[in-house]
Amino acid sequence: MGIGNVPSLDEWIRRSKQKEKEQLQDERVEALTAELEKLANTDKTKPKNTNQGTNKQVALAFYYLREAENFKRTASNSADARFIQFLTGRDFDEIRKRLGQPYKRGEDKTGKATKSLIKDLEVIKAQFKSAELVDGMKLIQKDIDILENDLKSFDE
Incomplete structure (x- = not known):
């Protein structure tokens, strides 16, 4: 930790990278979920x-x-x-x-x-x-x- 409650530059960079990583994972999960829903709906239109x-x-x-x-x-x-x-x-x-x-x-x-x-x-x-x-x-x-x-x- 830097001075007082302000994070150090290294800590701030680490947190920023972690947030970016989490955001990218969330976007991938959303994209994957959308694709899975498409597949699920597609299967309903095809003959069994x-x-x-x-x-x-x-x-x-x-x-x-x-x-x-x-x-x-x-x-x-x-x-x-x-x-x-x-x-x-x-x-x-x-x-x-x-x-x-x-x-x-x-x-x-x-x-x-x-x-x-x-x-x-x-x-x-x-x-x-x-x-x-x-x-x-x-x-x-x-x-x-x-x-x-x-x-x-x-x-x-």
């Missing part, structure tokens, strides 16, 4: 096994079940999302958002998002076929045809 669809595919499948009137619509997207969460364990907010905009593709200047949506619809159509949900299959194929026609505009 090869026979399970993505959140987008689950929401689209439910949408087509409603559209084909196999389940008449009487509830909100939130109620549907809670039901899907109950059945699948999927993230409520993610499913609710997907139900609200089932065809959401974002900025699609190259057709990549449209191709991805077609791929998702093909997966869902195969599941509808295996469950013999013919009306839903027809609706899905109609939308696939429309999307494939949209893809032609990217080639021009």
